[in-house]
Structure formats: structure tokens, C-alpha cells
Amino acid sequence: MTLVQERDLTTPDFDAIKLKQQGAWASGDYAIVGTTLQIVGEQLCETIDLRPGAKVLDVAAGNGNATLAAARRFCDVTSSDYVQGLLDKGRTRADAENLKVTFDQADAENLPYADAAFDAVLSTFGVMFTPNQTGAAAELLRVCRPGGKIALANWTPAGFIGQMFKALGKHVPPPAGVASPALWGTRDRVEELFGDDAAAIDVTQRHFAFRYLSTDHFLEIFRSYYGPVHKAFLALDGDGQAALETDLRAVINRFNVATDGTFVAPAEYVEVVISKA
Secondary structure, eight states, X not given: OOTTTTSOOOOOOHHHHHHHHHHHHHSSOHHHHHGGGHHHHHHHHHHTTOOTTOEEEESSOTTTHHHHHHXXXXXXXXXXXXXXXXHHHHHHHHHHTTXXXXXXXXXXXXOOSOTTOEEEEEEESSGGGOSOHHHHHHHHHHHEEEEEEEEEEEEOSSSHHHHHHHHHHHHSXXXXXXXXXXXGGSHHHHHHHXXXXXXXXXXXXXXXXXXXXXXXXXXXXXXXXXXXXXXXXXXXXXXXXXXXXXXXXXXXXXXXXXXXXSEEEEEEEEEEEEEEO
């Protein structure tokens, strides 16, 4: 049975789930983690050969990694996210570099833009977390012009972050009927979501190396600032927190390749490029 077939198909209350997710991502301070991922946005823009003057939308942009990468290439960039605080962090970064960017608070499943409004639609580890995956994919396709590109960076199920979320799910189960975000890191799911409207779909496996002072440092940062982990610990009592920490440490230690006391974990993700028909 494939990952796609294993999804629980119970119809969920997407609005309620989205509200809770929004609260989770607004908690902590994702930007402390997010800024370390800047290289992913730069690589994504290079992969699609983004040209100056292109109209670009960054969806679920967080604190703006892909946004800044596109703006540095002199594109006409709109950065969108449903957490205003993260947009504010992105605006501060853009202002520091004197980059012109439009920032909009917007729902990835209901984007406030016209059909075919953008030459390229980007998302780095963002849109994959939407509860209504088919709705979000349809919106990405709708706002991208024919012949344009949708370019995504998505964590994989077997990679470091995918395995961290699997550990979280053992202690704080995800809502019934919501497909795993990590499915966006599989070719089967990407083709299911976009295949009917794509002239071509390219999926490239890559790795991002998380680098921290130690395993304790990594866990401290993620527990304090990374919304889903932060909220998971808050949802548990003392015994539950201890059990979750044990399971997270097992994942952290399994992926750590450093032998000098620091923490270096290559985290697998896929670069997905959909060329819209």
C-alpha cells in the first residue's frame, strides 16, 4: 500500500484545523529556525532559472527565504503567509537589504490573486503544511500563468524532519482526515495533486544540513521556537513531555553525523518543479 493510499480519508473541519495550525506557527519564533534555511530558497530560484522582472509569488512564505532570494534576482515579488508576525520578520529583512517586496497576509488555500497572475509560484517548507492539500495545490495552479512554474521545497517522509514529525505524531496525534505534510515530499502525491495540469513535473532529491552547537542546543531551539514542536510540548504533562523528548532525541541522535560534539544532520527534501501546461 502506498503512502497516498494510507491516508485517512475522513472529512475534516479544515477551518478549525487551520486556526489551530496558525496559532502553532505563530507561537515560539519560527524565524530563528527559518533564517538558517536561506540556502534552500536561493537554490530553488537557481533551479528554475528565475529571471529579473518575473512576477513571483511566495506562498506560506514564513519569514521570507524564497521571497528574499527572488527579490535579490530583481523580480517583482509578493510574499504571502497567514501569520502576520512572520511577514513582519520578512519585511524587516527585506528593508535591511533595500529590497522591494509586497507583503500580504493570505491563506494558501484561498489566495487573493487573479488567475494566471504570476510567472512563478514558490514555497519552501510552507504550503506542504496546509490541511487541505488539494485545495492548496489548486490555488497554486490557479494563480500561475500557463507556461509558468510552481517550485516547491518539501521535506520527505524518510528524512530527518519527516521522522521528527512522525515522533511528534505518536504523542500529539494529527487531526483525523488530514494527510501527512510529508506526502508532499513524494512523487506519487505531487503527481496526484498537479499531474492533470502539468506539462512536466521534475522532482530532485536534495539535503539541507542542520548545524547546531550540540544535540541539546538543537532540541532547545526547536522546543522553544519551532511552532509545532513548541506546541506539542505545551500540550503534554510532565511525563508526556519526557516521553516526547526521549523519542525526539532518538531521531536527533540517529541523524547526527557529527563526531566532535556538535550537531550536523543532513535533512532530506525534494525540489519539485511543476511546469504548468
